[in-house]
Amino acid sequence: MKTQMMTALLAVTMASLAGCNKQAEAPSAEAPKGEVASDAMAGTAMAVDAKMGKASGIVTAIDAAAGKITLDHGAIPTIGWPAMKMEFSAKPALLAGMSVGDKVDFDVTVTGSVGELTAIKRQ
Ligand SMILES: [Cu+2]
Numbered sequence: 001m002k003t004q005m006m007t008a009l010l011a012v013t014m015a016s017l018a019g020c021n022k023q024a025e026a027p028s029a030e031a032p033k034g035e036v037a038s039d040a041m042a043g044t045a046m047a048v049d050a051k052m053g054k055a056s057g058i059v060t061a062i063d064a065a066a067g068k069i070t071l072d073h074g075a076i077p078t079i080g081w082p083a084m085k086m087e088f089s090a091k092p093a094l095l096a097g098m099s100v101g102d103k104v105d106f107d108v109t110v111t112g113s114v115g116e117l118t119a120i121k122r123q
Contacts, residue, residue, distance in 0.1 A: 050111045053078040056123065059102045060085060064095035069117065071106070079110050090117035098122070 057073030072085040088108060094117060098104070107119040 048112045050109050051079045052107065052109050052118075053081070054105070054107050056103065056105050059098055059100050059104060061087075062095060062098055062100060064092050064098065067092045067095065069095055069098065069120075071104070073106075076108070079108070081110075086115065088115045088117045090120065094118075094120055 053076035055073045055076045057071035059069060060072050061070035062068070067089050068087055069090055070085065070087045072083075074083045075081060098120065103123040104120050105123055106117050106121075108115050108117050110116075
């Protein structure tokens with residue numbers, strides 16, 4: 001799991017670096033507001049910027065009191081993540097009423113390798 005995540009992050013980093021040499025290339029049609037390529041280019045290679053994405057998934061584990069939820073989620077192109085199963089942190093109030101097996105749509109903010117849900121709702 002950890003290796004998979006590091007590999008994904010590395011891929012994102014490599015993609016960002018590659019982007020610096022291809023400024024003429026049109027941005028992805030899925031590029032969200034706020035996800036500006038120049039931000040990544042302006043920072044150093046070690047800078048860790050928060051990225052936001054939306055995706056769908058299935059709840060596979062949940063600890064609402066601790067603010068932890070594990071989701072088997074689909075790809076999140078805006079973050080550069082493939083589909084995977086992983087744990088997210090979330091405010092306990094956000095997780096109230098969620099159960100294992102629920103299909104959900106969620107918003108996530110990723111900083112480094114940490115993903116925090118900012119919104120989640122049952123489909
Ligand atoms: Cu993930």
